[in-house]
Amino acid sequence: MTRPDKRCRLVLITPDVTDAKEIGTVVAEALKGGDVASVIIPRYGLNDQEFQKHAEALVPLIQEAGAAALVVDDSRVAGRAKADGMHVSGNAAALAEAVEAHTPKMIVGGGNAKERHVALEMGEAQPDYIFFGKLDGDIKPEAHSKNLALAEWWADMIEIPCIVMGGTDLSSAVAVAETGAEFVAMRLAVFADASKASMAVAEINAALDEKAPRFGA
Template structure:
């Protein structure tokens, strides 16, 4: 399966496609969640899993990464660390995703080296996305496109930003924020390379595996 870095290199040489990008829930018990993650990844195509544990001590993040990374990587799924490029390298992750207020992109690029994936939050700004690309980001993330209960959001981009970005660069773009199987079609059609989701999978009434299947069916139908 292609990682975000591979997609960046291959975009433009093959037919455009959109893939699922899972972000972990804000809180979970590591052992039970390991099995949930395995079932979710076995249910359908997933490009990447991002470990996102805000307000958690480093030792807990390390333990989670060491357990969950194997689940993802054994299935050919990229495993990314939120914000902490240093811990990403230390724990053998495939890269890191850095928020605008959570770290220096150039410093993260140096820590990760040339081969690991670096993603960057860019809210609703193509200017920020261009800056991120210049700092070495392999993909940029725009959002929140829809209301989300995961975090407070101040930015609400129009799906057109995905189209405009895709027309001027080969760097992949991720759409994030309140995305579900019911509302994702405009983002797919606008040119998103990845749809980042949390609740649509982990809070699906029939379980995470059903959530992955529903998202992939919606992406395919779009």
């Protein structure tokens, strides 16, 4: 088996589940499946109190599994839950503001980089990573071709790591890895059937072990 840090690694995006206890059970089960670099926790339609409850339920179990817990767009919730970092879904200015305010104490990365010039603007803030795609952008079996193209361009010339949103099919993780991206994000591919979440994580890791390019090779 390849050391995970020598090839593309898996990032999970938590599903839209309203009950804090249920989401904790689902994510904990998925994390039993194998290597996960980090877990991104979106708000979805939750109010402040509910989102805080979700974060406090999820962060400890994510960290116990050896992954980083990243809260989307809310530094107060992230701080109270003792998350490892924050995912910024806004523009380059929002990302730069978050980087200045919260690094190096917290991991800060960002998404919404739809074009090359936007990605470069975000990169100027020196975030911990750039995210290509939308957190809920897994609407087809395959990863979006535009995100794959952006990742290939980025990975070839920029040292800041990138995360690319995968599709609903487990095999899309390999297509992302082939761009040279350091991380592939999966949501519905893992969580559409909660009873198979652990198995899905195991299958993705096995595919990446077998087929993902090796960094530094």
